[in-house]
Amino acid sequence: MKLFGKLLIAALVIAGLAPFTFLKGKDGRPLMSFDQLSMPELGIPDLPEGVDLPGIDGAEPDGRDIVYQWTDADGLIQFSTRPPPAGVEFSVKGYDPNTNLIQSVKPKEAPVADAARGLQPEQTPPDVEIGNPYSPENVRKLIDDATQVQEVINQRYQQQEALMGR
Numbered sequence: 001m002k003l004f005g006k007l008l009i010a011a012l013v014i015a016g017l018a019p020f021t022f023l024k025g026k027d028g029r030p031l032m033s034f035d036q037l038s039m040p041e042l043g044i045p046d047l048p049e050g051v052d053l054p055g056i057d058g059a060e061p062d063g064r065d066i067v068y069q070w071t072d073a074d075g076l077i078q079f080s081t082r083p084p085p086a087g088v089e090f091s092v093k094g095y096d097p098n099t100n101l102i103q104s105v106k107p108k109e110a111p112v113a114d115a116a117r118g119l120q121p122e123q124t125p126p127d128v129e130i131g132n133p134y135s136p137e138n139v140r141k142l143i144d145d146a147t148q149v150q151e152v153i154n155q156r157y158q159q160q161e162a163l164m165g166r
Contacts, residue, residue, distance in 0.1 A: 067093045 019031040068080050070090035084090050 065094070069093055 070084045
């Protein structure tokens with residue numbers, strides 16, 4: 001198998017280099033030359049006319065990405081960054097990429113040591129503890145659910161093995 005792989009790689013290398021080396025055209029020159037190879041021109045695509053995008057034509061960007069939502073002729077919901085074809089009802093959704101998707105943990109309230117509250121500096125509480133957003137009951141439930149899922153997967157695996165005769 002290793003020999004076959006090596007021979008296959010060698011054949012691919014020879015096939016790739018053949019037009020540049022020993023395959024000749026009618027005029028006696030190689031079919032291709034390395035001078036003919038070039039990178040494609042990559043430019044900025046033109047935007048369709050009539051599309052009002054934030055941050056274009058002097059408009060101030062608001063930090064949101066615009067997403068269009070509509071239902072196509074087959075009844076499927078479509079999402080796109082470009083508006084749908086003319087005559088299709090759509091809604092515009094805004095997405096702020098700077099939004100935090102995970103709720104932050106808020107520290108527990110602790111009294112502040114200052115003269116207005118009547119606390120002296122030596123009476124200041126220790127460092128503020130950060131509260132845990134997860135309760136022990138929810139963590140136990142999560143572990144139990146994961147254990148049940150693992151048991152179901154093991155049962156299905158055993159059923160598949162039995163059906164295959166292993």
